[in-house]
Amino acid sequence: MxxxxxxxxxxxxxxxxxxxxxxxxxxxxxDSVASSLTPLPVVEAMTEYYLRFRANIHRGTYDLSMRASERFDEAIRTIARFLGAMPEEVVLTQNTTHSINLVAHTVDFQPGDEIVLSNLEHTSNMAPWVRLAQAKGLVLRWYSAGRDGAFDVEEFSRLLTPRTKLVTLTHISNVLGTIVPVAEIGRLCREHGALFLVDAAQSVPHVPVDVRAIDCDFLAFSGHKMLGPTGIGVLYIRLRHAMEMTPGMLGGGTIDTAACECPSLEECSLEYCSYSELPLKWQAGTPPIAEALGLRAAIDYLEAVxxxxxxxxxxxxxxxxxxxxxxxxxxxxxxxxxxxxxxxxxxxxxxxxxxxxxxxxxxxxxxxxxxxxxxxxxxxxxxxxxxxxxxxxxxxxxxxxxxxxxxxxxxxxxxxxxxxxxx
Missing domain, CATH: 3.90.1150.10 (Aspartate Aminotransferase, domain 1)
Known part of the structure; x- marks a missing residue:
């Protein structure tokens, strides 16, 4: 239907x-927690791309490329609206895990910085921080939500200190289905000057999510858990960070080569380079084009329901x-x-x-x-x-x-x- x-x-x-x-x-x-099933409209949206306008985007001046680019940009606008974000704040990745790792490779951590997590975290929102802490001398502080996954915001707030650089939490536990009060924690992070990352892999498929209401700096989720295709994830990056931070992954599309001012091949470095406009600055290499169109169809389906x-x-x-x-x-x-x-x-x-x-x-x-x-x-x-x-x-x-x-x-x-x- x-x-x-x-x-x-x-x-x-x-x-x-x-x-x-x-x-x-x-x-x-x-087992929809691990991966949802996919409805026909999603498959049809991807098939249409492969059969009718299969081309790369944003680089070609020919008809196929321009049609593909237009559909892709429409998909980005749909995703942004779905999250209460701006298109410039939406970055496509492979999945939630990829999104979280991109943040880990982007934020400028210094020895002694603290990261606050909970015992409810999926490995994808735990392992990158454990490795980073070992490599850079960071401190991990853990909140225990107990067997039932209950979150006491006042108790949680005691973990935040002047050294807290990042708070990174799941929105909904993938084991218990319990809901973490991310909007309240977002306010705590603003008060303490800490960055806030939300793992929304289990929330975006089921409940309305508004990044402005949560007041988070980053938010990650996957298409395959919300009726969409595999191989596509989304990372929301607050506009200020998207503009000021250097992406943890660079490559084709992230740098405006026409605007680079490297004096010679030997002296070429990032300080002479100009980044592409947002969100392309964060989109290293060819993005998941067909999957983006499939994700847009999944969002349309969920909103219609x-x-x-x-x-x-x-x-x-x-x-x-x-x-x-x-x-x-x-x-x-x-x-x-x-x-x-x-x-x-x-x-x-x-x-x-x-x-x-x-x-x-x-x-x-x-x-x-x-x-x-x-x-x-x-x-x-x-x-x-x-x-x-x-x-x-x-x-x-x-x-x-x-x-x-x-x-x-x-x-x-x-x-x-x-x-x-x-x-």
């Missing part, structure tokens, strides 16, 4: 499911899921029991059963696809399960195409599995 059709009706999950060829009656897909309606649909499913799991003997839930405190993610274990075994049985016997393990959140599991013994849990991720019937099928499968495997 096209976006116009979606706008004309209330939330119709069956009409939505018809747009996703991957969905089949014999499979329940509950309506993020508020999507959230209400997910919330109803999550209540059903939490209530059902809570009534199964042997099931241990992670995160807050109140569904109002989380978004679209429920994780659990069956007492005495390795999570990987649960995931295997659910798939092989019942056709239910979930994720089992540590979900790239080793610090969280080391804290709640014990260092050296952390095994992770089973995670179910909900999205707009899931149904109440699928939740009931999942609960029946877990109930049967718990009875058969628990000891």
């Amino acid at each position: 096209d976006s116009a059709g979606l706008k004309e009706q209330s939330f119709d999950v069956e009409a939505i499911r018809a747009d996703f060829p991957t969905i089949t009656p014999d499979q329940v897909y509950l 309506g993020l508020d309606r999507l959230a209400a649909h997910e919330h109803g499913l999550m209540r059903r899921l939490l209530d059902g799991l809570g009534g199964i003997p042997g099931v241990e839930l992670y995160g807050p029991a109140d569904p109002d405190l989380r978004v679209g993610i429920v994780s659990f274990n069956i007492r005495g059963v390795p999570p990987e075994e649960i995931g295997r049985v659910l798939d092989e016997r019942y056709g239910v696809a979930v994720r089992a393990g540590q979900h790239c959140a080793v610090n969280y599991f080391n804290e709640v399960q014990g260092v050296g013994s952390a095994t992770g849990n089973v995670r179910a991720g909900l999205y707009l195409y899931n149904t109440a019937a699928e939740i009931d099928r999942f609960l029946e499968a877990v109930d049967t599995t718990a009875g058969a495997l628990a000891r």
Whole structure:
């Protein structure tokens, strides 16, 4: 169904499911936290590029290139509007991980600078900072959100000091679905003069995100978690930083070679070079053109569905899921029991059963696809399960195409599995 059709009706999950060829009656897909399914309009937008105006952008004066450039620039404007940003502040990357690493390679850290993180962080928002701290003599300060992922802003504020250079936090935990109060933390960062990076990989697909309201300096997310294609991510950079900072990656397109004033080949250096206009200054090499058009189509699709309606649909499913799991003997839930405190993610274990075994049985016997393990959140599991013994849990991720019937099928499968495997 096209976006116009979606706008004309209330939330119709069956009409939505018809747009996703991957969905089949014999499979329940509950791993949208890792990667969402892709609707036909996204595939069609990318196919149109390859079949009708496949060319590089911003460099050619011929028709194909100009058409591709126009569509690409429209995609950037759509992404910017979706975030409450300006097009000059939008940089395309490979994914959230790439975006975060680009920030790590860009910010000018000095020995003794402090970076504040939480135990909820995905490896992508932990490993770059650990390596940077080791290489440059930085100090990492950790906030513990506990087993349930609760964030106490007043307690968190005590971690910030005059040496705090950067605060970098997930917006929504990829293990628990808990929501970090990023707008309040953004205000704290302004008061302390600290930079603020938000890992929005799990929030942008599900809830409205406004970079101005959050007051962050950087925000990163991936297209493949929000109905879009793989191979594309977005990094929002506050305009002042985009203008003043030197990108951590340079190459074709980032430097205006026509404006460079190098006196000779031997003396050529960056001090003689002029950067391209924003956001091209930050776009090293040929960008993901087809993927940008696919991401624009994904945003159009989500907006046609309506993020508020999507959230209400997910919330109803999550209540059903939490209530059902809570009534199964042997099931241990992670995160807050109140569904109002989380978004679209429920994780659990069956007492005495390795999570990987649960995931295997659910798939092989019942056709239910979930994720089992540590979900790239080793610090969280080391804290709640014990260092050296952390095994992770089973995670179910909900999205707009899931149904109440699928939740009931999942609960029946877990109930049967718990009875058969628990000891």
